[in-house]
Amino acid sequence: MVERVIIDTDPGVDDLAAIYLALASPELQVEALTTVYGNIEVETSTRNTLSLLELAGRTDIPVYRGAGKPILRQPYFAKHIHGNNGFGGVEAPNPTVSEAKGYAAMEIVRRCNEAPNEITIIALGPVTNVALALSIDPGLAHKVKKIIVMGGAVRVAGNISPVASFNLASDPEAARVMYESGAPIVQVGLDVCTKVRISQENLDRIRVSGTRPGAFLLEATEFRRKAYIVSLQTPETETGVYYNDVPAVAYALWPELFEVQQAFVSIETTGELTAGQTIAEFTGQWGNPEPNTSILMGVDGERVAKRFADCISTLEAQ
Ligand code: RIB
Numbered sequence: 001m002v003e004r005v006i007i008d009t010d011p012g013v014d015d016l017a018a019i020y021l022a023l024a025s026p027e028l029q030v031e032a033l034t035t036v037y038g039n040i041e042v043e044t045s046t047r048n049t050l051s052l053l054e055l056a057g058r059t060d061i062p063v064y065r066g067a068g069k070p071i072l073r074q075p076y077f078a079k080h081i082h083g084n085n086g087f088g089g090v091e092a093p094n095p096t097v098s099e100a101k102g103y104a105a106m107e108i109v110r111r112c113n114e115a116p117n118e119i120t121i122i123a124l125g126p127v128t129n130v131a132l133a134l135s136i137d138p139g140l141a142h143k144v145k146k147i148i149v150m151g152g153a154v155r156v157a158g159n160i161s162p163v164a165s166f167n168l169a170s171d172p173e174a175a176r177v178m179y180e181s182g183a184p185i186v187q188v189g190l191d192v193c194t195k196v197r198i199s200q201e202n203l204d205r206i207r208v209s210g211t212r213p214g215a216f217l218l219e220a221t222e223f224r225r226k227a228y229i230v231s232l233q234t235p236e237t238e239t240g241v242y243y244n245d246v247p248a249v250a251y252a253l254w255p256e257l258f259e260v261q262q263a264f265v266s267i268e269t270t271g272e273l274t275a276g277q278t279i280a281e282f283t284g285q286w287g288n289p290e291p292n293t294s295i296l297m298g299v300d301g302e303r304v305a306k307r308f309a310d311c312i313s314t315l316e317a318q
């Protein structure tokens with residue numbers, strides 16, 4: 001069965017990799033891309049989304065611009081990881097198609113109302129658009145099939161603070177709204193993202209395939225890889241790469257490759273040092289609230305990495 005998806009995104013090299021995985025997979029029908037600030041400003045993320053579709057020959061997919069800032073806070077970006085242009089300084093083609101009319105959150109509401117319980121949202125950036133959509137239409141929580149979110153860190157360290165992930169810490173209030181909305185949430189956090197390393201061998205397979213989207217991804221990856229060597233200081237990054245957003249799309253495709261635990265999860269919004277932390281209640285100390293989240297806690301990382309390379313190698317511009 002083909003899964004209908006809307007991808008909310010802040011491209012971003014990881015987003016590029018994850019969206020190309022989705023576009024290369026006939027099991028997913030990408031109905032729209034919605035953009036958000038995050039790794040870079042929303043103006044750049046929108047342009048990058050149009051450019052990456054251009055490169056893949058998929059300008060038929062509409063792109064809707066979304067939030068330019070968090071609900072309460074000021075945005076911060078991850079240009080040290082993704083470069084000033086979001087694609088590691090590599091120039092992407094000028095889009096020939098403009099963004100669609102309308103706003104991301106409104107479009108999420110409209111499309112999920114038109115097809116209740118059929119559309120999955122894959123959120124690859126700060127979740128401001130998703131929270132806005134759930135606030136415009138609180139009933140949306142029961143009309144969206146599920147929300148797969150790249151974010152969170154339960155048993156591992158965060159990547160923006162010792163306890164929080166970049167995407168959820170960017171807009172903790174939005175994340176709180178989303179987690180407590182009643183929508184079915186799948187948390188694809190750093191617990192699994194740090195276990196899906198795309199080895200040099202798999203990157204080489206993409207290179208050998210010679211596809212234009214694959215070549216662009218590899219070029220954009222170099223900046224990110226160097227930035228990670230500096231910031232994470234792990235030798236693995238010298239011979240492979242982690243694309244945090246890829247496991248979120250991989251879960252939509254191959255859920256059998258992941259270990260899942262159900263729990264009630266909420267988001268710290270007031271902590272001076274911990275804003276954006278995912279608090280997963282496994283202890284019973286909160287009176288056993290009903291689980292609201294499927295948390296991915298384990299993954300067959302090698303299999304995901306291999307399948308990712310297989311898919312990207314077939315993504316010819318159409
Ligand atoms: O983890 C930092 C950022 O890189 C996040 O936005 C994630 O989604 C990736 O794009």
Ligand code: CA
Binds near residue numbers: 011
């Ligand atoms: Ca992202």
